[in-house]
Amino acid sequence: MNESPNEAKRAQVSNACPQLQASSAEIERLFIVLDQFGGFDAPSGELSIAFISKEEIVRIHDQFMQDPSVTDVITFPGDPEDGIAGEICVCPQVALDYSQGRESNFSEELSLYLVHGYLHLCGFDDIEDEERACMRKAESIAMSTLKTHNALPVFELSAEET
Numbered sequence: 001m002n003e004s005p006n007e008a009k010r011a012q013v014s015n016a017c018p019q020l021q022a023s024s025a026e027i028e029r030l031f032i033v034l035d036q037f038g039g040f041d042a043p044s045g046e047l048s049i050a051f052i053s054k055e056e057i058v059r060i061h062d063q064f065m066q067d068p069s070v071t072d073v074i075t076f077p078g079d080p081e082d083g084i085a086g087e088i089c090v091c092p093q094v095a096l097d098y099s100q101g102r103e104s105n106f107s108e109e110l111s112l113y114l115v116h117g118y119l120h121l122c123g124f125d126d127i128e129d130e131e132r133a134c135m136r137k138a139e140s141i142a143m144s145t146l147k148t149h150n151a152l153p154v155f156e157l158s159a160e161e162t
Helices: 024-037 054-065 092-102 106-121 129-148
Strands: 011-015 046-051 073-077 084-090
Touching: 011 024, 024 106, 024 129, 046 106, 054 073, 054 084, 054 092, 073 106, 084 106, 092 106, 106 129
Parallel strands: 011 046, 046 084
Antiparallel strands: 073 084
8 A cells, every 4th residue: 555655554553463464554454444434423633542451442442431340442533633543452362262253254343343343433332222223234234335346354362361
């Protein structure tokens, strides 16, 4: 992906999970495709994507949501005036555990977590049943859009704990 020096990146990726193999360019493309073709009210500014361990996501979940349980993704809104769309913290180990338990695709599961965080930044919520149904429909549309545009990143995670 060619980028001019003055062009802002859509996503800044931080990988604190040494066992996770991921392409920042593929992750950025996921968000660009959603912005262009998803039909959502895309958040403006740069996205911060953080791949973190189970221990770290538990700590953040407890600190900011007073819930010390493990979760898959936590999203923090940004400040568009400062050029920041928000931060999406995802736990690859949760995605691996889930995909292995359901014999599903790890890359798709982790991409779904990124989509879920993105949709929160687009204004979707999933607290109430009706909101959750709208979120699930939007997730389905987003994943279908990404598949149609061949924009699902390929992720690999070793079996070792992250």
